Amino acid sequence: MVHRIAVIPGDNIGPEVVAEGLKVLRRLQALGFGPFAYDEYPWGAGYYLKTGAPMPADGLDTIRDCDAILFGAHGDPQRVPDRVSSQGLMHKLRKGFQQYVNLRPVRLLPGVVSPLRGKDEIDFVVVRENTEGEYSGMGGRLHAGTPYELATQTTVITRIGAERVMRFAFDLARQRGGKKRAAAATKSNALSHVFGLWDEVLAEVANDYPDVECHKFHIDAFTVHLINRPEWFDVIVASNLFGDILSDEGAALAGSLGMAPSANLDPTRRHPSLFEPIHGSAPDIAGQGIANPVATILAVRMLLDWLGEAEAARRVQAAVEAVLAEGQVRTRDLGGRSTTAQLGDAICARLEAV
Secondary structure, three states, X not given: OXXXXXXXXXXXXXXXXXXHXXXXXXXXXXXXXXXXXXXXXXXXXXXXXXXXXXXXXXXHXXXXXXXXXXXXXXXXXXXXXXXXXXXXXXXXHHHHOOOOEEEEEEEOOOOXXXXXXXXXXXXXXXXXXXXXXXXXXXXXXXXXXXXXXXXXXXXXXXXXXXXXXXXXXXXXXXXXXXXXXXXEEEOOOOOHHHHHHHHHHHHHHHHOOOOOEEEEEEHHHHHHHHHHOHHHOOEEEEOHHHHHHHHHHHHHHOOOHHHOEEEEEOOOOOOOEEEEEOOOOOOOOOOOOOOOOHHHHHHHHXXXXXXXXXXHHHHHXXXXXXXXXXXXXXXXXXXXXXXXXXXXXXXXXXXXXX
């Protein structure tokens, strides 16, 4: 069966890192995996500048029947406000396809040094609620341009939204084995209504998983715990904003944002899921060929696993780890001088031998 993949390279370094992800997929197909078919869509800030919208009005329908989406990075803040490209593209994809789980694994890979001295056992997963919370989009502005201008942004937490993402997280803690520990981020001492509901649902869900440790931390304390003892964490479940913050922090602890992949999942599989690096479009280094493609290549690994290509996914992970452990080919964020393409080539070269 052919796996049909919608490819959205995006803006700035997005096309550069996606090219390396596609290079890996093509090499895997040459080794007998797949096959894979690709349809590419030029959506993002660049598309907005040409058409007045980050994606066409029928964009969701255009890619609805694909098996997965490979995404690069979007945004060009000097020319297009971030809120325009984010709301008009990523929010539409995530909400329109009910990709309510944003799965962000954080792991310190062989040969990579954490900025935290003496911490070499970093391996946890952030399960971020992806369709509501602080990024619900509810709110607005009144009296624009006057001294009385005001803006509101409403955090939305629903029982069904909290419960489904929490159950995904607890199930994942069971599947990972090991610690079997779930830690939830909250702020119910200050945001009593929305996170009061979040805490109540957490307690109810935890009762159904007596074999999984359940812990809860206020977000400000959580960020400190993650720095002081990252090795303690296993599965983290958080609202949209809190999950965004904690996963970015975790990626930095694991060596670089250029190492961190993510998956935007519809666990029901009624809609296609989207796989991407967590980093932005980095216009300051675009076109220089120095961006780290590992996050995108590991996002490809997650995509392969989601499509049932377990052996291909294993090979990608092993190839990445082997190249990083050798330490000969590294991009600048990892202290090396290699180009984006050189690191991608090195990983492709190892796919057959791992």
